Amino acid sequence: MNQAPKQALIVAHGQPSDPEPPELWLAEFADKVAALLPDWQIRSATLAKPASLENQARGLDDGALVFPMFMADGWFVGRVLPRRLGDQNLRILPPLGFHPDLPDLAATLIRGHFQHQGWTEADTHLLLAGHGSAKGDKAALSTRNFAEALAERLPEIDIIQGLIEESPFIFDAARDLGTTAICLPFFALEGGHCKEDIPNALDAAGFQGLRLPPLGHAEALPALVARALKNEI
Structure with missing residues (x-):
């Protein structure tokens, strides 16, 4: 029996006044990450594009990872992101700006x-x-x-x-x-x-x-x- 793919959702803030370009850029970025993790399912979403986060998070397995492409652990990472993910059992990792490498x-x-x-x-x-x-x-x-x-x-x-x-x-x-x-x-x-x-x-x-x-x-x-x-x- 084949093992289910590991799953991750890469999230960024985006641009509220023009949400589509950052959304597309992040999708391309996620594709580059996925190319390095062939046995993973990598999704992406910006907070700024309406319903994008909710749509991409829908159907993720319990314990799937959420990687915040943010430089600080402020309001959006600490409050907005968990609230919009609702009661899904996902693991939100530390934001990009805190990565030790x-x-x-x-x-x-x-x-x-x-x-x-x-x-x-x-x-x-x-x-x-x-x-x-x-x-x-x-x-x-x-x-x-x-x-x-x-x-x-x-x-x-x-x-x-x-x-x-x-x-x-x-x-x-x-x-x-x-x-x-x-x-x-x-x-x-x-x-x-x-x-x-x-x-x-x-x-x-x-x-x-x-x-x-x-x-x-x-x-x-x-x-x-x-x-x-x-x-x-």
Whole structure:
């Protein structure tokens, strides 16, 4: 008798004003994870697309895994996601931003860009652009903790934090960094914050460095998520 496939649902916030593009991107991401876990059934859904989460969660077996593609364990992960999953017996894993391998992945990514540019690490700056929140401290704390983890792995690089919704704001953090600088958005998906808010703040600050896609778009990330799921079984 064949064993039933292991199951996981990858969940992200998405973009309420335009939910379809993030929904499609996340589905493609889930396909990449599934390619690394051929005996698994991998689904995906964003909170922003109406009924998507409920539809994708429907029919999952008891104990199926839910992987939150979020950088903090705030309101959406702690309250909204469990409420919308209802009484289904699913295992919600820690969010992406808390995965122990993520700082190593990011450090490798950043170091590769610096080396490609021919920059000496001691003369460079990294601007970690996070969300922050006027309603609670978990988003800012997540960014700060991640910056500290990066500093342990990249001790020669000047790491600066900038936030969208609270101090230190990206506009202030991005000023006077020169040309040997990189901005890495500490976000899972490329929504309005990464397409508009962060670029607008960088432009206003006169930022002259490299602008990377959000960390969730890193090429090595599907493998990280696949390992995270596999290690939970």
